[in-house]
Amino acid sequence: MLSSKVTCNSHGQDSSYFLGWEEYEKNPYDEVKNPNGIIQMGLAENQLSFDLLESWLENNPQPAAFKDHNNQSIFKELALFQDYHGLPAFKNALVKFMSEIRGNTVSFDTNNLVLTAGATSANETLMFCLANPGDAFLIPTPYYPGFDRDLKWRTGAEIVPIHCSSLNGFRITKSALEEAYKQAEKQNLKVKGVLVTNPSNPLGTSLSLHELDLLVNFISSKNIHLISDEIYSGTVFSYPCFTSIMEVLKNRNLMNTEIAKRVHIVYSLSKDLGLPGFRIGAIYSNDELVVSAATKMSSFGLISSQTQHLLSEILSDKKFTKSYLLENRRRLKERHEMLVKGLQKTGIRCLQSNAGLFCWVDMRHLLSSNTFEGEMELWKKIVYEVGLNISPGSSCHCSEPGWFRVCFANMSEETLILAMQRVQSFVDCMAKKSMQSRHQQLLQRNSRRSKSLPKWVFELSFNQREITADER
Amino acid sequence: MGYNLLSKIATNNGHGENSPYFDGWKAYDANPFHPQNNPEGVIQMGLAENQLSFDLIQEWIKANPNASICTPQGASGFKETAIFQDYHGLPAFRTAVANFMNRVRGNRVKFDPDRIVMSGGATGAHETLAFCLANPGEAFLVPTPYYPAFDRDLRWRTGVELFPVVCESSNNFKVTREGLETAYEKAKLDNIKVKGLLITNPSNPLGTFLDRNTLKDVVSFINEKNIHLVCDEIYAGTVTNGDEFVSIAEVIKEEPKCNLDLIHLVYSLSKDMGFPGFRVGVVYSYNDNVVNIARKMSSFGLVSTQTQHMLASMLSDDKFIENFISESRIRLARRHEMFTRGLAQVGIGSLESKAGLFFWMDLRRFLKEPTFESEMTFWRVIINEIKLNVSPGQSFHCSEPGWFRVCFANMDDETTLIALWRIKTFVRKNRNLEIKTMKQYWQNNQPLMLSSRRYDDILTPHRISPHSPLASPMVRAQN
Numbered sequence: 001m002l003s004s005k006v007t008c009n010s011h012g013q014d015s016s017y018f019l020g021w022e023e024y025e026k027n028p029y030d031e032v033k034n035p036n037g038i039i040q041m042g043l044a045e046n047q048l049s050f051d052l053l054e055s056w057l058e059n060n061p062q063p064a065a066f067k068d069h070n071n072q073s074i075f076k077e078l079a080l081f082q083d084y085h086g087l088p089a090f091k092n093a094l095v096k097f098m099s100e101i102r103g104n105t106v107s108f109d110t111n112n113l114v115l116t117a118g119a120t121s122a123n124e125t126l127m128f129c130l131a132n133p134g135d136a137f138l139i140p141t142p143y144y145p146g147f148d149r150d151l152k153w154r155t156g157a158e159i160v161p162i163h164c165s166s167l168n169g170f171r172i173t174k175s176a177l178e179e180a181y182k183q184a185e186k187q188n189l190k191v192k193g194v195l196v197t198n199p200s201n202p203l204g205t206s207l208s209l210h211e212l213d214l215l216v217n218f219i220s221s222k223n224i225h226l227i228s229d230e231i232y233s234g235t236v237f238s239y240p241c242f243t244s245i246m247e248v249l250k251n252r253n254l255m256n257t258e259i260a261k262r263v264h265i266v267y268s269l270s271k272d273l274g275l276p277g278f279r280i281g282a283i284y285s286n287d288e289l290v291v292s293a294a295t296k297m298s299s300f301g302l303i304s305s306q307t308q309h310l311l312s313e314i315l316s317d318k319k320f321t322k323s324y325l326l327e328n329r330r331r332l333k334e335r336h337e338m339l340v341k342g343l344q345k346t347g348i349r350c351l352q353s354n355a356g357l358f359c360w361v362d363m364r365h366l367l368s369s370n371t372f373e374g375e376m377e378l379w380k381k382i383v384y385e386v387g388l389n390i391s392p393g394s395s396c397h398c399s400e401p402g403w404f405r406v407c408f409a410n411m412s413e414e415t416l417i418l419a420m421q422r423v424q425s426f427v428d429c430m431a432k433k434s435m436q437s438r439h440q441q442l443l444q445r446n447s448r449r450s451k452s453l454p455k456w457v458f459e460l461s462f463n464q465r466e467i468t469a470d471e472r
Numbered sequence: 473m474g475y476n477l478l479s480k481i482a483t484n485n486g487h488g489e490n491s492p493y494f495d496g497w498k499a500y501d502a503n504p505f506h507p508q509n510n511p512e513g514v515i516q517m518g519l520a521e522n523q524l525s526f527d528l529i530q531e532w533i534k535a536n537p538n539a540s541i542c543t544p545q546g547a548s549g550f551k552e553t554a555i556f557q558d559y560h561g562l563p564a565f566r567t568a569v570a571n572f573m574n575r576v577r578g579n580r581v582k583f584d585p586d587r588i589v590m591s592g593g594a595t596g597a598h599e600t601l602a603f604c605l606a607n608p609g610e611a612f613l614v615p616t617p618y619y620p621a622f623d624r625d626l627r628w629r630t631g632v633e634l635f636p637v638v639c640e641s642s643n644n645f646k647v648t649r650e651g652l653e654t655a656y657e658k659a660k661l662d663n664i665k666v667k668g669l670l671i672t673n674p675s676n677p678l679g680t681f682l683d684r685n686t687l688k689d690v691v692s693f694i695n696e697k698n699i700h701l702v703c704d705e706i707y708a709g710t711v712t713n714g715d716e717f718v719s720i721a722e723v724i725k726e727e728p729k730c731n732l733d734l735i736h737l738v739y740s741l742s743k744d745m746g747f748p749g750f751r752v753g754v755v756y757s758y759n760d761n762v763v764n765i766a767r768k769m770s771s772f773g774l775v776s777t778q779t780q781h782m783l784a785s786m787l788s789d790d791k792f793i794e795n796f797i798s799e800s801r802i803r804l805a806r807r808h809e810m811f812t813r814g815l816a817q818v819g820i821g822s823l824e825s826k827a828g829l830f831f832w833m834d835l836r837r838f839l840k841e842p843t844f845e846s847e848m849t850f851w852r853v854i855i856n857e858i859k860l861n862v863s864p865g866q867s868f869h870c871s872e873p874g875w876f877r878v879c880f881a882n883m884d885d886e887t888t889l890i891a892l893w894r895i896k897t898f899v900r901k902n903r904n905l906e907i908k909t910m911k912q913y914w915q916n917n918q919p920l921m922l923s924s925r926r927y928d929d930i931l932t933p934h935r936i937s938p939h940s941p942l943a944s945p946m947v948r949a950q951n
Contacts, residue, residue, distance in 0.1 A: 011769075076523070082742075121592075277557050290482070304775065
């Protein structure tokens with residue numbers, strides 16, 4: 001009776017990424033009311049800089065009261081404004097803000113900008129524009145779990161992973177790109193493009209110049225599109241600086257070429273400004289056909305004019321945006337360090353990262369077996385016993401078990417410290433158990449010891465776990 | 473080469489904007505009426521907006537600073553609101569919307585806030601329901617004439633088809649059981665799988681609403697055929713006498729045999745409250761699966777929590793809402809009457825209607841021939857000589873030429889008088905244009921020549937046109 005879209009589960013919400021949330025909802029941590037509840041570390045939100053926004057609002061009462069600079073009421077005009085080209089004042093402010101984030105190395109044209117209800121809508125809309133049902137986009141793993149829904153569900157498009165490995169810090173390689181393309185061909189899927197998130201979710205790293213060049217070369221040779229989801233561009237808090245794909249095109253003198261027309265950026269204010277509730281997303285494309293089609297499609301998810309107006313006022317305040325970006329980065333860096341150092345103390349390493357609202361954490365040494373079942377087992381322990389909702393790598397399609405995404409910007413400092421304490425206890429406990437079981441195993445082995453195996457073999461296997469923990 | 477790199481959807485005409493009807497919009501954009509700055513300009517009467525009651529809203533906003541999360545009074549809610557992205561929506565918002573929907577229907581029904589699913593306007597709601605209820609290639613029956621953008625909203629990205637249920641002027645374009653059966657059978661003959669029926673009640677463009685018996689017929693029809701019923705009640709609050717309006721929600725209470733899994737409602741605040749800019753659409757389904765999945769799909773078009781917050785406050789203010797609903801109805805009725813009375817003075821009739829933001833004007837006797845080509849020709853006369861942008865019936869897939877939709881609620885009283893004056897002047901000057909009286913029309917028994925264009929090529933630009941707000945101060949301010 002219902003469509004196949006209803007009865008399938010391409011909405012992806014049966015994945016563990018969402019199940020962890022459900023568990024958190026059932027038993028959420030609260031400092032006072034529920035101190036033993038689950039701490040939410042699976043939500044990539046930026047809650048560190050609301051005070052800055054709040055003080056701006058205090059000093060700028062007009063936009064709140066639907067008034068313009070002459071104190072005239074603009075309520076009616078806003079309430080009626082449904083033009084899918086968007087509020088010009090807002091678009092002007094937004095492109096300048098996007099430029100500012102990129103150190104003003106590139107500038108953006110409002111005519112190439114399409115407003116959408118969040119990056120969720122932007123990504124789906126781009127898929128509708130670039131891919132027919134059954135066409136595929138290549139995406140480096142690990143990637144944001146929501147892409148399975150956003151890119152595939154209603155569009156009928158497919159995702160083929162570009163496998164990245166911990167051996168080189170999950171960087172994109174030429175061979176991985178080629179391999180993914182071949183895989184798609186084997187599955188009879190027409191590849192329409194590559195989609196990258198830069199800075200990466202869940203890795204928290206910004207793409208290197210080398211990777212960006214590889215991507216440009218690849219899409220050029222295959223004659224396909226490149227979507228660069230730069231939703232975390234404002235969260236880059238340490239070296240190396242963020243390089244947008246647009247900058248690469250500019251530096252390579254490709255700006256007015258056919259290649260540039262196949263490069264599209266997705267942006268949003270959900271992460272940089274911490275305003276996911278306001279549903280502010282955007283597509284930026286150099287191809288006027290894409291802009292035209294996407295603009296019409298944005299009818300299905302426009303940004304509330306009330307919100308466009310408020311943000312146009314905030315983002316036009318250059319003094320504010322400058323100080324906000326600086327302070328926000330500083331706080332993210334500080335918080336990131338807290339998490340990294342906190343985990344380090346427990347013997348857990350993170351992938352070295354310079355951006356994002358999370359760390360990509362290496363817990364391979366805590367797995368009972370180097371499998372995804374082992375990862376699930378560990379994850380369940382962490383959710384239910386340790387009381388932390390973190391995201392298992394498998395939900396991000398990571399090809400190696402044992403990695404977890406842990407968010408650090410959606411809670412208070414105190415809560416983060418508590419989370420670290422819980423991890424410490426857990427690791428201590430696991431180490432004890434592990435020691436006990438190894439001790440027992442050794443005893444058993446010693447008692448059945450075969451004369452054909454020398455002593456050192458056993459000693460080596462005993463030390464293996466510690467070695468793995470120290471590996472980068 | 474560029475075209476091959478994009479999807480079929482991006483490069484086809486499913487968005488419906490490549491139609492000749494943009495002439496009306498272009499004429500308006502190039503020469504928009506302004507009482508002081510451009511008194512000879514084209515008056516916009518193709519835009520179904522409700523601008524008559526903003527003063528009431530503005531008063532409320534001023535008196536309720538805590539409804540905004542940005543004022544000192546409301547700022548304590550800023551952070552929680554800004555980070556709230558749960559697609560269930562703010563509970564207070566859903567409760568308030570349900571409350572408003574109840575009151576628009578005189579509290580004769582009680583909507584369940586947990587069934588309220590957000591969408592990017594009614595536009596998003598229709599597309600979402602099409603995605604949920606039909607697979608590509610399957611069809612919805614839609615009575616003609618209907619809102620042009622349905623062709624885009626229900627078909628463009630979903631691959632779903634629309635199949636017309638032809639309604640005729642001989643019985644005032646009423647939906648009848650026979651009409652539904654005929655359409656259903658015709659679709660079957662054409663090998664089209666019908667999944668549902670979409671009705672807009674009150675109707676756009678007719679401004680009429682279905683009576684209780686017709687609604688019961690509709691319910692019985694869809695149950696018998698086991699197809700879905702989508703009721704777009706976006707104009708429910710524009711009914712002059714609110715007590716006369718019967719919502720599908722009321723009818724199903726009286727039809728215990730109705731399979732509730734087939735019943736779905738679309739609503740929005742764009743018409744009743746005049747808030748198209750805030751993108752508040754609602755999918756309301758009696759089918760739990762649909763609620764569930766539509767809610768997941770709402771991720772693609774959630775309502776800004778800033779807006780949810782404000783409306784939660786406004787729509788739960790019962791005293792304000794009751795007053796607004798009744799005052800808005802009075803003003804709409806008054807304006808409607810201004811027009812119909814003025815037009816009657818020069819012998820121009822319209823379909824009798826007691827709802828909507830427009831009326832369905834009968835200009836058949838002004839057509840050279842009862843053809844759609846003649847309708848287009850006359851439409852150009854209206855735009856270029858009378859200088860009014862109205863919408864020709866063929867853009868609504870009307871089966872008979874000569875009908876035009878005229879919007880009346882998107883202007884002030886002075887502009888209304890000017891528009892009326894222009895029409896009257898034109899009619900008086902051009903008596904010879906009235907080629908046929910109604911009697912001659914029927915006597916000559918000319919076969920209706922339907923346009924050779926397929927239904928899916930015919931569209932007007934209201935609500936999907938980007939152009940109307942060029943006159944908006946919000947745009948002028950920046951350009």
